[in-house]
Amino acid sequence: MHMPLEDTIGLNLLAANQHQAEHNREQFDAWHLLCLNLMSSPGAGKTSLLERSLSQLAKEFSMAVLEGDMTTQLDAERLEAVGIPVIPITTGRACHLDASMVQGGLKLLADRLDPAELDLLWVENVGNLVCPAEFEVGEHRKVALLSVTEGEDKPLKYPVMFREADCVLITKIDLLPYLCIDMERLESHIRQVNPFCTVLRVSANTGAGFDAWHGWLHQQRNAQAPGFSPRAPLSRWEPAIH
Amino acid sequence: MHEIDMTRALLASLQEWKLGHAPNAPHVHTVHLEVGAFTCVEPDQLVFTWDAAIRESWLQGARLAIEPVPLMGRCVLCQNPYEPNPDQGYRSPCCSHPMEEILSGRELRIRSVDYTFA
Numbered sequence: 055m056h057m058p059l060e061d062t063i064g065l066n067l068l069a070a071n072q073h074q075a076e077h078n079r080e081q082f083d084a085w086h087l088l089c090l091n092l093m094s095s096p097g098a099g100k101t102s103l104l105e106r107s108l109s110q111l112a113k114e115f116s117m118a119v120l121e122g123d124m125t126t127q128l129d130a131e132r133l134e135a136v137g138i139p140v141i142p143i144t145t146g147r148a149c150h151l152d153a154s155m156v157q158g159g160l161k162l163l164a165d166r167l168d169p170a171e172l173d174l175l176w177v178e179n180v181g182n183l184v185c186p187a188e189f190e191v192g193e194h195r196k197v198a199l200l201s202v203t204e205g206e207d208k209p210l211k212y213p214v215m216f217r218e219a220d221c222v223l224i225t226k227i228d229l230l231p232y233l234c235i236d237m238e239r240l241e242s243h244i245r246q247v248n249p250f251c252t253v254l255r256v257s258a259n260t261g262a263g264f265d266a267w268h269g270w271l272h273q274q275r276n277a278q279a280p281g282f283s284p285r286a287p288l289s290r291w292e293p294a295i296h
Numbered sequence: 297m298h299e300i301d302m303t304r305a306l307l308a309s310l311q312e313w314k315l316g317h318a319p320n321a322p323h324v325h326t327v328h329l330e331v332g333a334f335t336c337v338e339p340d341q342l343v344f345t346w347d348a349a350i351r352e353s354w355l356q357g358a359r360l361a362i363e364p365v366p367l368m369g370r371c372v373l374c375q376n377p378y379e380p381n382p383d384q385g386y387r388s389p390c391c392s393h394p395m396e397e398i399l400s401g402r403e404l405r406i407r408s409v410d411y412t413f414a
Contacts, residue, residue, distance in 0.1 A: 058325060058410050063313060067329060067337075067404040070308035149298055152305070184336045185298040188404070189305075210382045214336055217395075246385045249394040 071189055074153035078192025081160065085170040088275050089177065091191055093215065094199035095208075096181030099225040101129045102258035103199065104176060108136045110261075111268060115173040115275075120159040122151040122180045129178065139167060150185035151177065153192055173275065183212040195274055200244075201226040202235055209243040216244055221252045221270055228257040299341040302404075303349045309406060310355065322411040324358040333367040334401035367401030 066072055082089045092100045108117060118139040121130040130142035141159045145151060156177060163169060177193060179186040198219035200208055203226060209216040216222060222244050230237070241253055252270055256263035306329075314322060331339050339362040346360040369380045371388035377399060380386040386395040 058412050059322075060408050060410050061313070062408045063406045064408075065309060065313070065406045067302065067309060067331075067406055068305045069406070070312055071305050073312075148301055150301065152301075185301060188302075188336050210385060213382070213386065214334060217334070217398075243385065246387055246394045249396050 068188065068190075071153050074157060075190040075192040078153055078156055078160065079194070081169075082175065082192060082194065085172065087169065087172045087175050088195070088278050089175045089191075089193045090271075090274075091177045091179060091186070091193035091196050092199065093179045093183075093186045093196065093219075094181060094201075094225075095183045095204060098181070098199040098201040098204065099258055100178050100181070100199055101132055103223065103225060103256070104133055104178060105136055106258045106261065106264060107268065107271075108133065108138045108176075110264065111174075111271070112136075112138065116171055117174045117176065118163055118167070118169075118172055119176045119178060120151075120156060120163070121178050122155070124149070124180055139163065145180055149180055149182045150189050151179050151191055152189045156191040174271070183208070183215045187212075187215040187218050194278065195220045197221045197223060199223045199225050200240075202229055202233055202237075202240075206236060206240040206243060209240070209247055213247040216251075217248045219248065219251050220274075221254065222248075223267065224253065224255045226257060226259070227255045227262060228259045298336065299338060299345045300349075302337055302342060303345040306346070306406070307349060307353075307355070310409070313406075313409065314354070320413050321354070322409075323414045324355055324409055324411045326359045326361050326410040328407040328409070329360060329362045330365050330403040330405040330407050331362050332365040332401040332403035334398065335404050337404060339364060363407070365400050365403045368399040369395050370397045370399055372396045 094100050119133055121133060121140050121142045122145055123129050124145050127142045130140045133140045141162045143151060143155050143159045145155060177191055196219050198215055200222060202224060244253055254263055254266050256267050331337050343360050350356055350358055367380055368377055370377050371390050371393050373391040373393050376390045378388050380395045387393060
């Protein structure tokens with residue numbers, strides 16, 4: 055029996071995921087695309103937001119979506135109807151996307167198109183306010199959605215998610231006339247845990263707030279690629295046969 | 297219970313560490329973790345899933361020792377360190393300022409591994 059050894063590691067528990075995430079980000083950078091990770095609780099409106107944003111931005115950006123879903127491909131089918139390339143990633147039991155699942159999605163995407171032609175890659179995470187906050191996938195920006203029906207206290211109850219976000223979208227604001235919710239209080243709760251993020255109010259139903267939201271996207275894209283000029287949209291995407 | 301996924305991620309990171317010792321095979325006694333209060337990980341549940349996950353694996357019998365790290369912030373107005381808590385909305389008690397600077401509490405760190413070579 056040897057004397058016990060001790061290796062001082064100082065590695066993040068999620069180091070293996072982190073390495074893969076950094077590898078993904080290097081690929082995104084080599085392709086000069088901006089990757090956004092959309093996160094929220096189930097039903098906060100990620101897919102509805104994407105449907106409107108993809109339609110409105112299709113003339114300005116070349117885009118694709120990696121669509122995380124635990125069991126179904128329902129969201130992917132909704133988004134494919136918009137005519138944007140969508141790769142469904144079924145996570146099975148896992149309640150979040152991790153960097154290797156996204157790498158798998160990228161390989162499938164690269165079989166169908168040249169990722170270097172893309173300007174924006176959207177990753178729609180699994181609906182969950184806990185786990186996705188800790189698992190980076192290689193994104194450049196994290197966008198968290200919080201719908202007005204979820205209540206003012208959520209940023210304090212799930213602070214890690216809101217702390218990590220670069221942009222928080224308060225969604226479904228068309229429902230405000232029917233709700234007793236103090237929007238100032240809600241926004242103040244977000245800012246208490248994260249004074250740095252951009253907070254925007256939107257409705258995917260009416261389109262309210264989308265100018266500001268898309269303005270933020272342009273700003274991030276410009277910050278990433280100075281002098282960037284939008285490329286022509288990809289030729290029409292032919293949905294895969296399932 | 298996302299601690300299962302956290303445990304998987306931890307096992308993947310330890311597997312990377314193990315490969316660094318190849319061709320020698322380390323026999324692990326204890327894995328020391330630091331887990332911050334401002335993370336999505338519940339230490340007790342992590343130990344529970346760890347014990348289940350390592351059964352009949354190369355880590356069988358290894359103990360997970362978790363050192364909790366409290367959430368500490370610093371008020372950027374008066375520089376006072378404080379312990380943010382949800383009841384105060386994470387604000388500083390001195391100036392009621394939002395939680396801008398986090399000093400500790402985000403740790404999910406494998407601090408060290410005690411092991412021998414068989």
